[in-house]
Amino acid sequence: MSEEQQPCKFKDPDTLKDILELLEKLMDARSISSPVLGKLEEEAKKYFKESDILSPLATVFTRASGIRSTILESPSYDKYSSLTGHEGHDCVPRALKTCLPKAYAALLFMLFNCDTAFSGYSLGEWSGQKVNGIGSSHDLYQWLTDDRLVTPGLIKRGFLDRDLDDSNDGQTVAPVIKQIISHDSAGPLQKVLLYLLFVCPWDPSLTGHALCFLSMFCVTVQSPQKNFEGYSEELKNVCQEIQSSLNSFVQGSSQSHILAVSQGNSNVYTGVFKNDSLDAYCDWLRGNLQNIIQSLNLMSEDCGTWNPMSFQTGLTAGPFLYGFVPKDKSWMTDISSNLQGPIKSLIESLEKLEKALQTSSSAAATAGGVFTGLLGTGGLGAGAAYATNAFGFQNLITSFISSFLK
Known part of the structure; x- marks a missing residue:
């Protein structure tokens, strides 16, 4: 039985921890990320004439690694230690359409609580709190470990005590989240959801x-x-x-x-x-x-x-x-x-x-x-540099993946 005929054993992400691990795995497993990028781009092109989600989504894969290395003591792989090509063609694109909106809401909430830049907005109170606050009543730690801080509507974070780095705090985490989500303009994850609006299952x-x-x-x-x-x-x-x-x-x-x-x-x-x-x-x-x-x-x-x-x-x-x-x-x-x-x-x-x-x-x-x-054929706003590739979709994929592999 070929790999394409194998039943998909992929387990969907249940927590923010799972989602970030999957995203970083896709950065490393480029033979898997290539079909994932291609399939999501193909779906988005049904609705938008300029549906280049390749660059922002690849950026999300990369920046997820930065978040994990800041939060985790040892950012090794667990749930997604291995992925198959079959999963990359079918299961992973489906899972991303479901989990990316959930990650967006959780990271947005975390950013505004962690960044002192938002202290003037009556937010940013987690900025000085340790990621690993074992033995403390730190809200950031309790939120990451789902201990007491449930936050209705948000996906569970899923981190364990042994997962968390004991040297970093909220203000250290904020800059790496801002590489995915922006307050002043649409960041990479916000742009990805711009294109996936019509193909994602509805999420608040x-x-x-x-x-x-x-x-x-x-x-x-x-x-x-x-x-x-x-x-x-x-x-x-x-x-x-x-x-x-x-x-x-x-x-x-x-x-x-x-x-x-x-x-x-x-x-x-x-x-x-x-x-x-x-x-x-x-x-x-x-x-x-x-x-x-x-x-x-x-x-x-x-x-x-x-x-x-x-x-x-x-x-x-x-x-x-x-x-x-x-x-x-x-x-x-x-x-x-x-x-x-x-x-x-x-x-x-x-x-x-x-x-x-x-x-x-x-x-x-x-x-x-x-x-x-x-x-018209204008861009997507500040910081966006999307244009239709005159050489067609296949060359767009090939060109992008080649640069991504460098």
Whole structure:
């Protein structure tokens, strides 16, 4: 029986510890990471004309190694000591689509608790705490070992006492996390999830990316450059209405004090919509608007518990669970009154959008060309350097893997 015919014995990551180990293993096992990168790129290309996730995902593999070497006493392999080519083709891509959003939420929460740069945001209280705080009441240690600090909604961390380095602290960990996730712009992991939004199983941490997508979707539907025959006026009108509600979270144009994905998020989807995928986007929205609404409702219910102590002790993951970051240093001031109103307004608009989508029959032929004309071929925002490779997908893979192997 060939390797491709062998049953997959791969065990999905259950904890943050597992996820980081798998990511570093993919950095080392390049014969496995090549098909993983290729398969995820191929899936993303169905939805985006510029779906180059190769560079940011390879960066995530590499930077996971930095996180592990900082947290762990000995960053050896355990669960993923060996991987097969069959697992790289099938099991690992599937697992990454499930676990990367969960890792994103956990690392986002950890970053804002560990970095003194966020002390002005009433966060950063773990900065001076040891990673291995055996015998202490340090919150960072108890969070990493799932001892008392459960943090509802976040994946378990899964680290054992014997795993953890006894010399590093939160402020040492923060810089290596920031190599994957950024507050000021979309970091590598945030960019990967930009492209995998439509192929990942729904996770609350994707809510921020979903709102950024919705913002560009509504701009597109309202475009005067193309007559969307087959799309109801109701859909266009609702998209016009929803834009102001979305701007509260995508552009920070209200007092909500939190932003989707990052502070530099307003153009993360510029230039990457595929010119024949409007139908697919509508189908995805029909299947996921209720997920988005449910996440927003939960965030609205939870925000009353957001305060410096609840973050420090891990009683809540706050906006990080949903893929949001603080907009300004006064973000926790009257958080309930400042956030619940904009969320309620957005949910009401999303419910109208859901109804409009159900009554609209889209025609892909009438949508063709609008994305190219409207959105252009611009990049993904600050720090992004994505471009369509003129030599085709196979040469893109070959070129990238060659440089990765150097």
